[in-house]
Amino acid sequence: xxxxxxxxxxxxxxxxxxxxxxxxxxxxxxxxxxxxxxxxxxxxxxxxxxxxxxxxxxxxxxxxxxxxxxxxxxxxxxxxxxxxxxxxxxxxxxxxxxxxxxxxxxxxxxxxxxxxxxxxxxxxxxxxxxxxxxxxxxxxxxxxxxxxxxxxxxxxxxxxxxxxxxxxxxxxxxxxxxxxxxxxxxxxxxxxxxxxxxxxxxxxxxxxxxxxxxx
Numbered sequence: 001x002x003x004x005x006x007x008x009x010x011x012x013x014x015x016x017x018x019x020x021x022x023x024x025x026x027x028x029x030x031x032x033x034x035x036x037x038x039x040x041x042x043x044x045x046x047x048x049x050x051x052x053x054x055x056x057x058x059x060x061x062x063x064x065x066x067x068x069x070x071x072x073x074x075x076x077x078x079x080x081x082x083x084x085x086x087x088x089x090x091x092x093x094x095x096x097x098x099x100x101x102x103x104x105x106x107x108x109x110x111x112x113x114x115x116x117x118x119x120x121x122x123x124x125x126x127x128x129x130x131x132x133x134x135x136x137x138x139x140x141x142x143x144x145x146x147x148x149x150x151x152x153x154x155x156x157x158x159x160x161x162x163x164x165x166x167x168x169x170x171x172x173x174x175x176x177x178x179x180x181x182x183x184x185x186x187x188x189x190x191x192x193x194x195x196x197x198x199x200x201x202x203x204x205x206x207x208x209x210x211x212x213x214x215x
Contacts, residue, residue: 006050006095006205008032008072010147014095014185015048017142017149031055042067049073057082066212073205085173086212093207094193098184102173103200105184115171123174126171128164137164140154140174148176150186165195 015034025159027034033056044067049056052074060070064085072079076089083089096111109115109128113136116127116159142149150172153200155165176184187207188196197203 011050013144013147021151030192075206079208087210090209095204096201098201107167139168148181
C-alpha cells in the first residue's frame with residue numbers, strides 16, 4: 001500500500017497532546033498505531049495509525065460498531081480503497097509541523113478586544129474576548145516532551161478576518177518558546193491549512209478520518 005512516512009513517535013506525541021487538551025486518557029499502543037478511549041456520544045474510541053497498512057485495513061474490516069473512528073496519515077483516495085461496512089470519510093485533515101519561529105508579521109490586538117490566559121495542568125489556553133465576556137477566538141498548546149502540540153484553534157464567525165487566529169497562534173508560541181520548545185505540531189482542517197502554511201508550517205502528511213455513523 002502507498003503510505004506517507006510519519007514517525008510513530010511524532011504521531012504519539014501529537015495524540016498525547018490532543019488527549020490532554022480534551023481531558024481524555026492518554027493513548028495506548030495498538031499494534032503499529034494507537035488507541036484512545038474517548039467516550040463521547042458520537043465518538044467512542046479512536047484508532048490512529050502513522051501510515052496506511054494491512055493492519056489498518058484489517059481493523060476496518062473487523063469493526064462494525066458506529067462511532068468508532070479510524071484515523072490514518074494517508075490521503076482520502078488511498079483510504080477509500082480499503083473501506084466497506086458503511087465507513088464514511090470525514091472532512092480532510094493535515095498533519096503539519098513548524099520547526100522554528102512562525103513567519104509573518106506580528107499581529108496587534110484590535111481595539112475592543114482583551115486577552116485571557118489560563119494554565120489548566122499541562123494545557124495553556126489563550127482566549128481573545130470581545131468586550132469583557134464575548135469569546136472571539138481561542139486556542140490551546142500542550143507541551144509533550146520536546147514538542148508543542150497546538151490544538152483547538154478557532155475564531156467565532158462574527159470576529160473572523162481580523163487576524164485573531166494568527167494572534168492566538170503567536171501567543172501560544174510565546175508560551176512554548178518560553179519553555180525552550182521550538183518544535184510545533186498540529187492537525188489542520190482544510191480551512192486552517194492555508195493560514196498555517198502562510199505562517200511557515202509545513203505539511204507532513206494528509207490525515208484521514210473515517211467512521212460508521214448511525215443512520
